[in-house]
Structure formats: C-alpha cells, structure tokens
C-alpha cells in the first residue's frame with residue numbers, strides 16, 4: 637500500500653493531513669501514533685475511502701483505491717473504523733458474518749468457507765461462547781473484539797484498524813495485538829492507529845509518528861521513539877528504556893509536595 641502526497645480534510649475547513657507520503661511495508665505491522673488531533677484517524681479514513689482526498693492518491697497493488705469498485709476493494713482491504721455503530725439486536729456471529737459479504741454472490745448464502753472464517757475469527761478473539769449473544773448486551777471490550785473478528789473474517793490481504801485496543805484491559809489488548817500480529821505472520825499487511833506507545837512499540841515492525849497532519853518520524857520503534865521525540869511531538873517528559881529490543885515509555889512523575 638502506498639500513500640502518495642495526500643491531502644485530506646473535512647468540507648471547507650483547512651486540511652487536516654497535508655501532502656503526506658507513506659510507503660506501508662507489505663506483510664508487516666505498521667503502527668500510527670501521535671497526539672490527539674494529529675490526523676491519525678483522518679489518514680486512515682483517507683486510506684480506506686471513508687474520506688475522499690482533496691489531492692493525492694492511495695495505491696493498493698498499484699491501483700488507486702478511490703477508483704476501484706467497492707466490492708473489489710472490500711475483498712482486499714478490511715477496515716475497523718473508530719467507534720463503529722452496532723446494528724440493533726444483531727448477534728456476535730451475525731455481525732462477524734457481515735465480514736463475509738464481499739465474498740458472497742448476489743443472494744448468496746453462507747458457504748462452509750464462510751462458516752469456517754467466522755468460527756476462526758470468533759475463536760481468535762475468544763468469543764466463541766458468546767457468539768449467539770446480542771452485541772449490544774456485551775461489554776465494551778467484548779464488543780470491540782466482535783468488530784475485530786468481523787474484520788478478520790473478511791480475510792483481506794490488507795487491514796486498517798483504528799484504535800483496535802480501545803476499551804480493552806491490558807490482557808485483552810495484548811490478546812488482540814497477538815491476533816493482529818499473527819495476521820502479518822501469514823503475510824497480511826496491517827496498519828493500526830494505537831494510543832499506547834509502549835504497546836505500539838512492542839508490536840510494530842514500522843512506527844509512524846504523526847504531528848499536525850504530517851509524519852514527524854517513521855522507522856523501527858527503537859530508532860523512532862526517543863525521549864527527544866516524545867518531548868517535541870507529545871510534549872511529554874519521559875524516560876525511555878529498552879525491553880526485548882523495543883522502547884518502553886515511562887512518563888516522568890511530577891509529585892506535589
């Protein structure tokens with residue numbers, strides 16, 4: 637996936653992302669981090685056709701995604717947007733089955749391939765036992781995992797995930813990141829917006845740091861996530877230590893008294 641000189645914004649407002657170019661490494665996990673409002677979600681929306689760019693292109697296998705038929709794109713690119721709205725009364729399994737839509741014929745029923753993909757996706761996020769529960773009766777974290785399962789069931793080569801670990805406790809966040817990372821082991825390309833810098837650094841092959849609609853730095857987490865960068869981009873005073881070759885961010889405390 638390649639983003640070429642893209643400018644994105646909303647209506648007549650000043651653009652949010654300006655002239656951004658990004659080569660997404662194939663078969664790897666790219667994490668996008670940055671302060672609130674730096675344009676991470678906007679970038680992901682532009683990369684997934686939820687937002688049409690003012691200028692520039694997003695290329696998938698060399699083709700402009702904004703020119704591909706929707707169905708063809710859905711077979712190649714799975715998207716977890718921020719805060720997806722759950723249809724009322726739908727069960728977990730039904731929601732996950734929607735991930736199979738792009739693979740079905742016009743009036744197609746679910747095939748055994750579809751059933752397998754749905755079962756595997758539910759198992760991957762450990763929700764097999766809750767599969768018949770209405771999604772609106774699940775906890776925030778369980779609901780988030782159902783949505784991730786839906787995107788996994790879509791079986792696409794490319795995945796864009798906006799904050800897949802929001803609402804998850806650390807153990808479940810790690811479970812989800814393990815699942816997401818496993819997708820790259822089978823050759824899939826993943827781009828995930830993440831807020832937890834340490835989690836991002838532990839899992840990302842490639843780290844992109846955004847600031848004010850541009851890429852402030854990118855590369856291996858250990859090269860990118862420095863104390864200097866945290867100060868400059870996040871306004872955060874922190875100590876960075878290395879664990880298993882990846883940076884861990886320890887914010888400096890300012891205790892009263």
Ligand SMILES: Nc1ncnc2c1ncn2[C@@H]1O[C@H](COP(=O)(O)OP(=O)(O)OP(=O)(O)O)[C@@H](O)[C@H]1O
Nearest residue numbers: 646649652670671672673674675676677678679829
């Ligand atoms: N639908 C929208 N309409 C108008 N402006 C928007 C819309 N969505 C986002 N923006 C603006 O675009 C800017 C970047 O927002 P965006 O959500 O891309 O940032 P972000 O880096 O993902 O932030 P966060 O970490 O808070 O999720 C913000 O100033 C925001 O107000």
